[in-house]
Amino acid sequence: MFDDLEALVAQRPRVKVFSGRQVDPGLIQDAEDELGIPLPESYKEWLLNFGNLRVGAYPVLTLAPRDVRDISDSDLIYNFRLDARDGGLPVGYISLHLPDTDESFYFDASNGLINGEYPVVRRDWFDGRYEPFAENFRHFLGKIIRLA
Known part of the structure; x- marks a missing residue:
């Protein structure tokens, strides 16, 4: 599913993927339990095979190890908790990429x-306003990388 990701990243100097940062499968289950819904298949595959991607200084949210989850601003669950506390997002929206x-x-x-x-x-x-951007996570990655 992500066979072209490394080649695409190599063409964009502002985009980085660091090796060895794949996510433990147990973190995916923990995240789904806390969210109360399943994560999308392409996002789970990306977590298991890559686990990280930065556009400039801004990460696509991942799942940080349990011992730093409560302080990791690149963690999906940390941001989910902040959004739940602060309100403001439409029901069912989950932060994914928050460039400054x-x-x-x-x-x-x-x-x-x-x-x-x-x-x-x-x-x-x-x-x-909120507007459709990509039909799934895989297409989202392709678009933000190409736009970088």
């Missing part, structure tokens, strides 16, 4: 899995 720019990206889990995936939406911080 005029946009942010979310899984839209409001309608459940569609063929094992959630679509990804983009929030425009200038007008506050």
Whole structure:
């Protein structure tokens, strides 16, 4: 599913994937238990095979080890907890990529899995609107890498 990821990353100097940062399968189960929903299949595959990707200084959210999850700003569950505490996100939206720019990206889990995936939406911080961005996580990665 991600055969072209390394080649695509190699073409973009602002995009980095660090080897050896795959996620332990137990962390995926822990995350699904806390979220109360399954993670999308392509995201789980990415976690198990890569586990990280940065565009400039900004990570695509991953699953940090348990001992640093409560302080890791690159952790999906840490951000989920912050979003739940602070409110403001539509029901079913899960933070995915939060660059310090005029946009942010979310899984839209409001309608459940569609063929094992959630679509990804983009929030425009200038007008506050959410708009479809990618039909799944794999397409999301391809788009943000190509735009980098």
